Amino acid sequence: MTDQNESGSLSLVPVLIGTGYAVAASLGISILLVLLTQLPKISEYHSMNMTVVHTAYGLCSVGAGWAAARRAGAKGWIYGLLAGLSFYLVTIAIGYFVPEPAYTVTTWWKKLTYAVIGGTVGGISGIAWKE
Numbered sequence: 001m002t003d004q005n006e007s008g009s010l011s012l013v014p015v016l017i018g019t020g021y022a023v024a025a026s027l028g029i030s031i032l033l034v035l036l037t038q039l040p041k042i043s044e045y046h047s048m049n050m051t052v053v054h055t056a057y058g059l060c061s062v063g064a065g066w067a068a069a070r071r072a073g074a075k076g077w078i079y080g081l082l083a084g085l086s087f088y089l090v091t092i093a094i095g096y097f098v099p100e101p102a103y104t105v106t107t108w109w110k111k112l113t114y115a116v117i118g119g120t121v122g123g124i125s126g127i128a129w130k131e
Contacts, residue, residue, distance in 0.1 A: 010079070011072065018068030018083030018119075022060040023090055029056045058114040061087055065122025070130070080123015081116060088115035 033052065064087045065080025072079045088111060 010075065010082070014068040014071035014079050015082045015086055017071050018064040018066070018079070019086040019090060021067040022064035022083070022087040025063055026057070026060045026091070029060070054110060054114060057091075057111060058118045061115045061118025062122035062125075065119035066126040069123040069126030074127070076123040076127030077120050078123070080119040080121070080126065082119070083123070084115040084119015087119065088112055
């Protein structure tokens with residue numbers, strides 16, 4: 001078995017695992033946010049909804065990069081970047097099937113920025129804090 005540091009190729013499995021973790025976390029956070037907005041006191045803070053959503057999206061991207069880099073064992077920033085980008089593509093594909101999007105179409109660049117930066121930071125930190 002060759003070490004990934006020696007081979008010049010990238011594996012798709014860590015990227016898919018990182019993306020899967022991010023999609024699962026995003027689904028869980030979405031359900032939690034929907035439940036929390038039903039509470040009377042919290043529903044008054046509608047102005048903060050997009051900030052919370054973008055923060056959660058960025059954290060899920062960090063998690064995708066972290067999981068991908070930990071699984072890959074090397075080239076953390078590349079695997080993190082790819083996991084963040086694939087998380088972005090999955091969320092765009094899922095959003096295509098939602099009848100009424102909760103965010104405007106012009107925020108796609110924000111999501112892409114959060115995905116790329118979050119995935120890369122997660123990939124770097126996943127390698128840096130290896131066990």
